Amino acid sequence: MDLFADTPVVLPNAELRFIPDWLDVATADRWLAGLLAETPWRQPQVFLHGRYHPVPRLLAWYGDAEAGYRYSGLIHQPLPWTPLLAEIRLQVQAAVGQRLNGVLLNYYRDGQDSMGWHSDDEPELGANPLIASLNLGGTRRFDLRRNGQTRIEHSLELGHGSLLVMAGATQHYWQHQVAKTRKACAPRLNLTFRLIRS
Known part of the structure; x- marks a missing residue:
């Protein structure tokens, strides 16, 4: 499949491609079951506002x-x-047509597991990083807003077997989140592949 033949998500100063059915259901099911069984999940603490808080999801880093x-x-x-x-x-x-040398696995056990507003703009990702986000399991809403703004400008429903690619200047101008929700949702596994430039 030619990834970039798909319809892009059109936002200013962003390069986004979203393929809702990138994987067939059988392969997505197999990958989800295998990863849930084999991954040594961790829930690290982050230091915010003078206190340690557990990250609101489980994660693992491979590379x-x-x-x-x-x-x-x-x-x-x-x-x-x-x-x-x-x-x-x-x-x-x-x-995506690019080498990727690391992947962050995030496991959202239910609607209370989340990811706050951020950009993937760490120095080791380089100037215009490509982030390939593979989604397995339950569907969650993925929100985008401009840097420095509070209003959500665009949302995508990331479902089982979908692939979202963020590239170009996206991380300079946009933030993204997966917000908490009270809606019932199945457990979700998200794999974000990237190239770490050591």
Whole structure:
């Protein structure tokens, strides 16, 4: 499949591509079951406003040996690629046409697990990073707003087997979040592949 033949999400100063049915259901089901079974989930603490708080989701960082990653004041040393994650990485790299040497797995157990507003703009990602976000399991809303603004300008429903790619200047001008919700939602696993420039 040619990723960039798909209809882009048109936002100023952003380069976004969203493929809702990138994976067939059987493959998405197999990847989800395998990753949930094999991943050693962690729930680190972050220091905010003078107190430690548990991150509101479970996570794991995998990558090449040199792909250490720092964000939210935490340093993540990569776990080595499993055969399943190596298979997934090959397919994602083929879709986006770029080498990717690390992946952050976020496990949202229910609607109270979330990801606050942020940009993926850490120095080790380089000037215009490509972030490939693979979604497995329950559907969650993904919001975008301009840097410095409070109003949500665009939202996407990220469902089972979908792929969202953020590239170009997106991280300079836009923030994104996965907000808490009271709606019932199935557990969701999100894999964000990226290239760490050591």
